[in-house]
Amino acid sequence: MARLIRTEKEVEGHYTEQWIVVDEDALDQWPAGPLQTVGKPAPRVDGRERARGEATYTADIQLPGMLHAAVLRSPHARARVRSLSLSSVLAAPGVRAVLEPGDSHVLTDEPGYHGAAVAAVAADTFAQARAALAQAAVEWEVLEPLLDPDQAVEKGSLVSEPNVSERGATERGVSEAEAVVEAEYRTQTVLHNSLETHQAVCVWESGRLDVYISTQFLWGVRATVAEQLELPPDKVRVVCNFMGGGFGSKNGPGEYTFIAAELARRTGRPVRCALTRREENLATGNRNSTIQRLTAGARSDGTLTVLKGDYVNSVGFEGWSPSTGGPMELLYACENVRVAEHGAKLNTPPNAAFRAPGFVEGTFGLECLMDELAARLDLDPLELRMRNYADSDLVDGRPFSSKNLLECYRRAQPHWARREEVRARSQGPWKHGMGLASQVWYGGGGPPSYAWVRVGSDGRVQVVTAMQDIGTGSRTAMAQIAAEELGLSLDRIEVSLGDTSRGPFASISAGSSTIPSMGPAVRSAAADAARQIVEIAAQRYHLEERVLSLRNGHIVSADGGSWPIEEITELLGEGQILGKGARGPNPTGMRTLTFGVQLAEVAVDIETGEVLVDRIVAIHDVGRVINPLGASSQVEGGIIQGIGHTLSEDRLLDPGTGTVLTQTLDAYKLPTIADVPEIVAEFVDRPDEHLTNLGSKGLGEPPIIPTSAAIANAIRDATGANVRSLPITREEMLRALRAAREREGLERTAETVGEVRSA
Amino acid sequence: MRIELDVNGEQLEADVWAGESLLYVLRERLGLPGSKNACEQGECGSCSVLLDGELVCACLVLAAQAEGHEVVTVEGLAGAEGLHPVQAAFARAGAVQCGFCTPGLVVTTAHLLERNPDPSEDEIREALSGNLCRCTGYAKIFDAVKLAAGT
Numbered sequence: 001m002a003r004l005i006r007t008e009k010e011v012e013g014h015y016t017e018q019w020i021v022v023d024e025d026a027l028d029q030w031p032a033g034p035l036q037t038v039g040k041p042a043p044r045v046d047g048r049e050r051a052r053g054e055a056t057y058t059a060d061i062q063l064p065g066m067l068h069a070a071v072l073r074s075p076h077a078r079a080r081v082r083s084l085s086l087s088s089v090l091a092a093p094g095v096r097a098v099l100e101p102g103d104s105h106v107l108t109d110e111p112g113y114h115g116a117a118v119a120a121v122a123a124d125t126f127a128q129a130r131a132a133l134a135q136a137a138v139e140w141e142v143l144e145p146l147l148d149p150d151q152a153v154e155k156g157s158l159v160s161e162p163n164v165s166e167r168g169a170t171e172r173g174v175s176e177a178e179a180v181v182e183a184e185y186r187t188q189t190v191l192h193n194s195l196e197t198h199q200a201v202c203v204w205e206s207g208r209l210d211v212y213i214s215t216q217f218l219w220g221v222r223a224t225v226a227e228q229l230e231l232p233p234d235k236v237r238v239v240c241n242f243m244g245g246g247f248g249s250k251n252g253p254g255e256y257t258f259i260a261a262e263l264a265r266r267t268g269r270p271v272r273c274a275l276t277r278r279e280e281n282l283a284t285g286n287r288n289s290t291i292q293r294l295t296a297g298a299r300s301d302g303t304l305t306v307l308k309g310d311y312v313n314s315v316g317f318e319g320w321s322p323s324t325g326g327p328m329e330l331l332y333a334c335e336n337v338r339v340a341e342h343g344a345k346l347n348t349p350p351n352a353a354f355r356a357p358g359f360v361e362g363t364f365g366l367e368c369l370m371d372e373l374a375a376r377l378d379l380d381p382l383e384l385r386m387r388n389y390a391d392s393d394l395v396d397g398r399p400f401s402s403k404n405l406l407e408c409y410r411r412a413q414p415h416w417a418r419r420e421e422v423r424a425r426s427q428g429p430w431k432h433g434m435g436l437a438s439q440v441w442y443g444g445g446g447p448p449s450y451a452w453v454r455v456g457s458d459g460r461v462q463v464v465t466a467m468q469d470i471g472t473g474s475r476t477a478m479a480q481i482a483a484e485e486l487g488l489s490l491d492r493i494e495v496s497l498g499d500t501s502r503g504p505f506a507s508i509s510a511g512s513s514t515i516p517s518m519g520p521a522v523r524s525a526a527a528d529a530a531r532q533i534v535e536i537a538a539q540r541y542h543l544e545e546r547v548l549s550l551r552n553g554h555i556v557s558a559d560g561g562s563w564p565i566e567e568i569t570e571l572l573g574e575g576q577i578l579g580k581g582a583r584g585p586n587p588t589g590m591r592t593l594t595f596g597v598q599l600a601e602v603a604v605d606i607e608t609g610e611v612l613v614d615r616i617v618a619i620h621d622v623g624r625v626i627n628p629l630g631a632s633s634q635v636e637g638g639i640i641q642g643i644g645h646t647l648s649e650d651r652l653l654d655p656g657t658g659t660v661l662t663q664t665l666d667a668y669k670l671p672t673i674a675d676v677p678e679i680v681a682e683f684v685d686r687p688d689e690h691l692t693n694l695g696s697k698g699l700g701e702p703p704i705i706p707t708s709a710a711i712a713n714a715i716r717d718a719t720g721a722n723v724r725s726l727p728i729t730r731e732e733m734l735r736a737l738r739a740a741r742e743r744e745g746l747e748r749t750a751e752t753v754g755e756v757r758s759a
Numbered sequence: 760m761r762i763e764l765d766v767n768g769e770q771l772e773a774d775v776w777a778g779e780s781l782l783y784v785l786r787e788r789l790g791l792p793g794s795k796n797a798c799e800q801g802e803c804g805s806c807s808v809l810l811d812g813e814l815v816c817a818c819l820v821l822a823a824q825a826e827g828h829e830v831v832t833v834e835g836l837a838g839a840e841g842l843h844p845v846q847a848a849f850a851r852a853g854a855v856q857c858g859f860c861t862p863g864l865v866v867t868t869a870h871l872l873e874r875n876p877d878p879s880e881d882e883i884r885e886a887l888s889g890n891l892c893r894c895t896g897y898a899k900i901f902d903a904v905k906l907a908a909g910t
Contacts, residue, residue: 041853043850043851043852043853044853044855046858047849047850047851047855048842048846048850050850050855050858050861051842051846051847051849051850051855051858051861051862052793052833052834052837052842052846053792053793053794053832053833053834053862053865054793054834056792057795057859059792059795059796060786060792062787062790062792125787127776127778192893193893194857194859194893195795195797195803195805195857195859195860195891195892195893196795196797196857196859197797242857242858243857244795244797244857244858245856245857245859245893245894247893276799277797277798277800470857471856471857471858471859471894472856473856629853630853632853632898632899633853633856633894633895633896633898633899635896636895636896636897636898636899637856637893637894637895637896638896639896640895640896640897641893641896664798664800664802665798665800665802665803665891666800666802670891670893671897672887672888672889672890672891672897673883673884673887673888673892673897673900673901674884674885674888676884676896676897676898676901679896679898
């Protein structure tokens with residue numbers, strides 16, 4: 001039954017209160033643990049297509065008469081277009097149309113960052129389009145860019161009001177503390193670098209717009225494009241069948257979609273607007289850099305009395321200020337917490353959500369601070385975390401729908417016990433050590449989300465929903481869920497997704513929400529279809545529905561009867577069974593979060609500053625795991641991205657002009673297979689009994705969150721150096737080692753002075 | 760200019776501009792989009808193909824240079840239907856996430872195993888370090904290479 005409720009909706013840590021129509025979630029959860037298909041490792045249902053090179057990505061769409069767009073971008077961080085002439089561009093070979101500022105809301109004559117779109121051209125080939133753009137006559141007035149985030153905060157150049165939240169009394173917390181640690185942490189700007197660049201192909205046909213796009217949210221693109229172009233949403237069709245990675249940067253339509261749509265409208269031809277790698281690294285978003293000025297205070301037994309964080313997010317020219325203070329608010333049972341977040345508006349490329357935005361950066365600061373506090377108190381870092389375990393959400397006093405972080409810590413203990421052994425490996429300049437860090441994140445998903453299930457007379461099943469699989473394996477997970485509910489093998493399930501005109505509304509694939517939002521809807525649709533199969537079977541075999549169930553491709557009765565499911569489905573002839581399902585509401589009055597802990601083993605060459613990550617153990621609590629193979633792959637992928645974030649990736653700006661220096665993959669260092677440590681991935685795998693008919697939370701983001709802090713803490717364990725700035729390049733490592741030696745020297749001098757005085 | 764290319768055992772003709780890369784011609788002119796374009800500068804390996812059995816980045820080879828040489832792309836590794844053992848191993852081991860890098864990795868792995876049927880872990884690291892993957896964390900790619908080496 002449809003029910004109107006007022007509920008909180010969360011995406012990437014943003015909460016909004018809204019009315020929402022939901023269907024009841026009447027199904028009981030399955031028992032915990034591996035079932036027939038759910039909870040067992042399943043290779044991708046589309047692995048074959050992908051491995052054969054047959055999967056059609058947006059980059060592979062070819063339409064008859066398709067033109068190619070190229071975009072003129074600002075070479076300056078801040079400038080004004082004094083004059084612009086595109087007449088030579090229009091006259092260049094192959095050119096069909098040009099756009100200038102005023103022709104589209106995504107083009108500007110006052111660019112505020114390097115890479116902002118100014119003009120565009122469509123030509124028969126991309127080479128022609130690019131060559132034509134070189135003919136553009138632009139006179140720039142170059143203006144002084146604002147690049148310093150602290151200066152921006154001081155001047156009030158912010159993207160939004162500062163976000164300040166406080167509980168308890170932090171001043172009292174400081175005075176009650178027996179040890180106080182204050183430190184400043186910095187994180188760098190990181191680029192998504194999905195292998196498929198941002199792109200769209202737009203086609204107009206009889207007033208209807210088809211958008212083929214590499215996206216994480218078909219329906220969001222549909223809504224935004226329809227609104228911007230003043231079209232009824234049903235006149236916009238959005239298609240993305242295979243997608244080459246997004247990591248948060250492909251949640252919306254982007255300028256390229258509007259450029260392609262406008263050029264397609266003007267030329268009457270399909271237009272592709274595909275970004276090059278250089279454009280990708282200028283204009284599609286980034287994980288913003290941060291400055292974090294943090295304080296932690298505790299009693300000598302380790303009980304936290306205060307946590308304070310002052311955060312500056314270098315958001316860029318547009319964009320949003322992520323919740324960098326979120327981990328500080330959510331992770332520990334500390335009564336006195338104050339968090340202030342400032343989103344500095346600068347003349348740099350705007351940020352975009354990047355796999356746990358804010359929480360990756362904030363966890364680096366918080367979890368390094370906790371280890372510095374542990375060192376000050378001479379406490380074991382794991383012990384310090386367990387002493388401050390939060391049993392409920394202290395932000396608003398709500399209970400957690402489930403939390404098994406203690407179980408994660410318990411499972412971490414045998415690994416943590418290797419610490420002495422790891423340290424003992426130190427030899428010559430190579431120092432070995434071990435560190436850990438905890439993780440908290442959202443990932444509960446929510447309504448609305450819908451799915452249909454179609455059963456044919458051949459007993460095969462198609463799951464139909466207009467969701468997207470951004471590469472995480474959602475298609476496979478949905479097939480597993482439907483297979484489980486219908487008692488069928490995985491090879492009898494097909495999943496049709498990726499097209500807003502071919503299925504019902506599905507939620508965004510961001511905020512670790514795909515499985516917790518879509519999975520319950522698919523299960524509910526499959527259950528509706530299963531119920532109808534049983535209804536027919538009951539009539540055919542003259543039995544009561546309640547004694548029948550679906551198992552192993554058969555309809556089985558309580559008294560031992562068993563009939564292949566085809567015996568019933570073939571009665572359908574050309575008919576079909578249509579099951580319909582929706583995502584039910586979230587548990588009211590509860591906070592749904594994901595948790596975990598990671599342990600890193602590292603080796604540091606204290607002469608050269610080289611850091612090697614030897615081993616990472618990841619133990620995560622995300623409720624029921626649908627596909628252990630896909631889940632461990634998510635964890636490994638998150639960790640290796642985390643290692644890149646920690647050690648090598650760094651978007652560099654020219655400090656004078658604000659232009660981006662690292663636009664290509666030779667300058668911006670992504671991890672390769674040569675950088676991969678041993679990774680151990682474990683899951684608590686207990687269904688969240690309050691959350692949906694599955695009890696599953698999302699896993700996309702959790703694994704990247706604690707990696708950098710675990711590595712930095714391992715480095716401290718190995719060398720005694722406090723690394724407080726990412727990336728930990730050799731230069732940064734040597735600087736931290738030097739600072740540690742100086743501190744040690746000062747302490748020794750102080751001790752000597754003390755000894756002299758007492759003598 | 761008109762060139763004739765031997766791609767996956769077929770003789771194909773294409774009208775190309777002298778500056779066009781082999782990758783561009785494969786993808787845009789010959790209807791073979793399996794090789795992917797992700798960086799255009801030989802850094803990511805997504806466009807890896809075999810040229811007379813040697814591994815190259817198709818984005819760094821001019822189409823005209825490939826005339827008179829045998830080109831094998833991901834589409835040509837197996838027949839029209841089946842899976843090359845490396846493709847089967849990638850699918851089975853879960854070494855495929857978004858899959859955009861997979862064609863390049865599959866070609867590179869096939870090339871590695873052709874020369875060295877039983878590579879050590881370090882040899883795998885060395886051979887595949889020119890292929891970037893942003894999703895999998897590479898762990899399952901190791902598994903796939905070892906699985907393929909054993910078949």
